[in-house]
Amino acid sequence: MKNKKLIVTMLMATMPLSILSGCTAETKTDLSNTQNVSNEPQSDNDATQNLQATYNSIQSADVIVVGAGGGGMSAALAAVENGAESVIIVEKMPMTGGALNTTSGTMSGAMTIIQEIDGLTEDSIESYKNDIITEGEKLGGYANEPLVEYYVNNADDMINQLWEAGLSDNQYTVDSEGRKSVFAPEHTLYSYPRSYKAKPNNPEKYKSAAHELLDELVAKEDKIKVVLNTEVVELQANEQGQVLNAIAVSNDETILFTANNGIIMATGGYAGNPELMGEFSEYGDVVITGGLATADGNGLRLMQEVGGSLHIESMGWIPTYPMGLESLEIEGTGQIATTKTQYAGGILVNTKGERFVNETDADNVAREVALEHQPEGIQYEIYTDKIGEDLVASGQGGFLTYYFQSPAFADHVITASSLEELAQKLEIPVDTFLKTVEDYNANVDAKTTDEFGRNFAETSSPFNVAINKIEGDKFYAVAIKPLAIITMGGIQVNTDMQVVDETGNAIPGLYAAGETVGGVWGRYVSSGVGVMGPIVFGDLAGENVMTNELATGYDVKPASNILSEDLFIKKNTASVDELSLTGVKDGEYNVTVDGQEGPMEIKVSFKNEVITGVEIIKHNETITIAKTALEAIPQAIVDANNVNVDNITGATLTTNRIIKSVIAAVELAKQ
Numbered sequence: 256m257k258n259k260k261l262i263v264t265m266l267m268a269t270m271p272l273s274i275l276s277g278c279t280a281e282t283k284t285d286l287s288n289t290q291n292v293s294n295e296p297q298s299d300n301d302a303t304q305n306l307q308a309t310y311n312s313i314q315s316a317d318v319i320v321v322g323a324g325g326g327g328m329s330a331a332l333a334a335v336e337n338g339a340e341s342v343i344i345v346e347k348m349p350m351t352g353g354a355l356n357t358t359s360g361t362m363s364g365a366m367t368i369i370q371e372i373d374g375l376t377e378d379s380i381e382s383y384k385n386d387i388i389t390e391g392e393k394l395g396g397y398a399n400e401p402l403v404e405y406y407v408n409n410a411d412d413m414i415n416q417l418w419e420a421g422l423s424d425n426q427y428t429v430d431s432e433g434r435k436s437v438f439a440p441e442h443t444l445y446s447y448p449r450s451y452k453a454k455p456n457n458p459e460k461y462k463s464a465a466h467e468l469l470d471e472l473v474a475k476e477d478k479i480k481v482v483l484n485t486e487v488v489e490l491q492a493n494e495q496g497q498v499l500n501a502i503a504v505s506n507d508e509t510i511l512f513t514a515n516n517g518i519i520m521a522t523g524g525y526a527g528n529p530e531l532m533g534e535f536s537e538y539g540d541v542v543i544t545g546g547l548a549t550a551d552g553n554g555l556r557l558m559q560e561v562g563g564s565l566h567i568e569s570m571g572w573i574p575t576y577p578m579g580l581e582s583l584e585i586e587g588t589g590q591i592a593t594t595k596t597q598y599a600g601g602i603l604v605n606t607k608g609e610r611f612v613n614e615t616d617a618d619n620v621a622r623e624v625a626l627e628h629q630p631e632g633i634q635y636e637i638y639t640d641k642i643g644e645d646l647v648a649s650g651q652g653g654f655l656t657y658y659f660q661s662p663a664f665a666d667h668v669i670t671a672s673s674l675e676e677l678a679q680k681l682e683i684p685v686d687t688f689l690k691t692v693e694d695y696n697a698n699v700d701a702k703t704t705d706e707f708g709r710n711f712a713e714t715s716s717p718f719n720v721a722i723n724k725i726e727g728d729k730f731y732a733v734a735i736k737p738l739a740i741i742t743m744g745g746i747q748v749n750t751d752m753q754v755v756d757e758t759g760n761a762i763p764g765l766y767a768a769g770e771t772v773g774g775v776w777g778r779y780v781s782s783g784v785g786v787m788g789p790i791v792f793g794d795l796a797g798e799n800v801m802t803n804e805l806a807t808g809y810d811v812k813p814a815s816n817i818l819s820e821d822l823f824i825k826k827n828t829a830s831v832d833e834l835s836l837t838g839v840k841d842g843e844y845n846v847t848v849d850g851q852e853g854p855m856e857i858k859v860s861f862k863n864e865v866i867t868g869v870e871i872i873k874h875n876e877t878i879t880i881a882k883t884a885l886e887a888i889p890q891a892i893v894d895a896n897n898v899n900v901d902n903i904t905g906a907t908l909t910t911n912r913i914i915k916s917v918i919a920a921v922e923l924a925k926q
């Protein structure tokens with residue numbers, strides 16, 4: 256592997272960052288790589304004509320990147336930095352960013368400029384590496400040491416480049432000393448503060464600063480073209496065994512993308528595909544998914560079809576976070592939203608009314624695994640007003656106020672004026688629950704350490720901002736389940752990010768980067784590595800696709816254990832069997848339903864038992880994800896005069912909310 260760290264350092268010293276440089280556009284029409292797609296011997300002209308007949312269009316570039324998440328955008332920028340005259344990023348969603356659309360995107364890195372500015376000079380690459388490896392080794396996992404070694408040595412350069420490129424202007428979540436380098440208590444703590452929680456400058460458009468910045472850099476680069484709403488459905492090799500063709504579909508069009516140097520698969524993980532997760536994970540039935548539905552892992556199958564080898568052992572390494580709020584609309588899906596009240600004296604109980612874990616354990620994995628083992632994977636977060644107030648005063652009350660104290664999430668909060676009433680509402684055994692609270696309160700009074708290891712004397716830890724008893728005249732409970740947002744399995748690569756086959760041979764032309772690569776981190780991943788890993792390895796893939804020689808003579812064969820096609824069947828969760836409009840009265844009906852971050856209000860109009868209008872009056876959806884659904888679904892419902900409309904890729908929840916509103920309006924109009 257090249258010593259990238261040294262290369263980057265030298266570049267930084269001698270010239271402006273190349274990821275910032277503007278370039279000239281160049282249109283490419285070279286079809287030389289596509290002429291061997293057919294099996295018949297043909298002249299170049301015949302082949303070109305055949306291809307033009309088969310595909311609605313053919314687009315060529317030096318590098319084709321599949322997936323516009325952090326990994327794909329970083330790969331495209333690096334390819335240009337290393338000489339690519341043209342790069343096409345093909346993305347199936349209507350927007351860039353991938354998983355970065357769903358997260359505020361904590362980043363991490365050791366020995367960074369941010370730590371230096373914060374006066375934190377004691378960190379080391381070795382310590383970062385040890386923390387990552389230790390986390391990955393939990394529960395029998397193991398990391399790919401050479402890749403982790405590369406990552407820890409280059410994450411700081413990437414953070415520094417992003418800082419120079421604009422991250423220095425962003426607001427951050429800071430610690431009590433005002434430092435931007437923080438511990439991230441939602442993960443197992445690092446041995447040194449090295450997580451960075453930058454906020455996007457334009458929160459209306461972006462959820463994470465990393466997405467905002469990469470998007471700006473890609474947009475500035477004339478040599479990169481982003482093709483949205485287009486899904487790659489097949490990879491093909493030419494007769495030299497080079498995987499340089501990607502066939503994609505967009506609406507009713509079939510497009511052939513051809514590469515001169517190589518294809519980089521940055522197609523993400525499979526946390527949005529419960530079937531695929533269930534195939535490999537033993538906790539599939541209690542875990543809810545927080546990944547976008549587009550994180551379906553289909554890229555893995557595409558790579559297997561041309562010989563790519565899965566890292567099978569890690570396919571079931573699916574960390575779950577004990578902070579999943581299940582959607583009331585679509586069972587099995589959810590989002591990160593925990594009250595965090597256990598850090599101010601709250602407790603977690605299971606459906607038996609018992610505590611089951613040290614709620615303030617600094618080891619995230621201990622809390623995750625404990626929850627996975629509870630009946631139905633449910634923990635009730637139990638708290639009082641005093642606990643809520645102390646949490647907010649500590650600065651950790653963001654989730655509580657944003658979600659659970661807002662009317663939009665009221666349906667998730669069970670409220671009672673006595674513990675008995677709370678237990679009855681939760682349908683858990685009253686006596687057991689009362690005894691659980693009594694024992695807990697006694698431990699708080701005694702200032703001891705309880706049977707789970709929760710320490711009632713210690714208040715200095717970021718995991719224990721206040722110690723309260725469960726007492727008073729108002730009690731609250733929120734049900735939380737294990738949430739999968741990231742997957743650790745995937746395709747195998749060598750240290751150049753080339754996809755390898757089952758014998759370890761690199762497949763010419765085919766590279767992969769980001770969450771789609773398996774077995775890099777081990778069983779669990781440390782804070783901020785989920786975001787920075789794809790950026791660092793995307794950068795490496797983009798460099799190598801331009802600088803490595805393109806091998807020839809490879810015999811392309813499918814992998815022996817291709818994932819079943821059934822695991823990737825798209826479900827149109829939005830459809831209902833039949834919506835009867837018989838008996839609806841003419842008029843306009845306003846309906847309000849729960850939205851992503853607040854209510855969604857919709858006006859539906861009927862005339863002569865026909866839907867004549869669907870208008871979104873107000874919504875609180877994440878606009879980058881929901882935009883296409885908000886624009887297209889109302890008209891599609893009017894056109895179909897029904898709610899059986901095609902779902903919008905990546906915006907299933909918004910689509911379903913609109914449909915749910917129309918169904919509610921139909922009911923209203925029948926009264």
Ligand SMILES: Cc1cc2nc3c(=O)[nH]c(=O)nc-3n(C[C@H](O)[C@H](O)[C@H](O)COP(=O)(O)OP(=O)(O)OC[C@H]3O[C@@H](n4cnc5c(N)ncnc54)[C@H](O)[C@@H]3O)c2cc1C
Pocket residue numbers: 321322323324325326327345346347348351352353354355357358359360361362485486487488521522523524526545546547549550553554591740741768769770771782783784785786787789
């Ligand atoms: C809710 C949530 C919160 C998270 N929070 C954090 C955090 O705070 N810190 C952290 O470090 N990590 C976090 N992660 C993990 C991290 O965000 C992801 O691991 C990382 O962003 C993945 O980047 P990627 O580029 O590899 O893949 P993705 O971002 O998933 O991008 C892959 C892209 O490829 C596209 N694609 C897939 N198949 C095709 C195809 N066949 N054709 C065309 N396009 C295709 C997808 O639509 C997608 O846009 C979080 C993840 C989630 C879901």
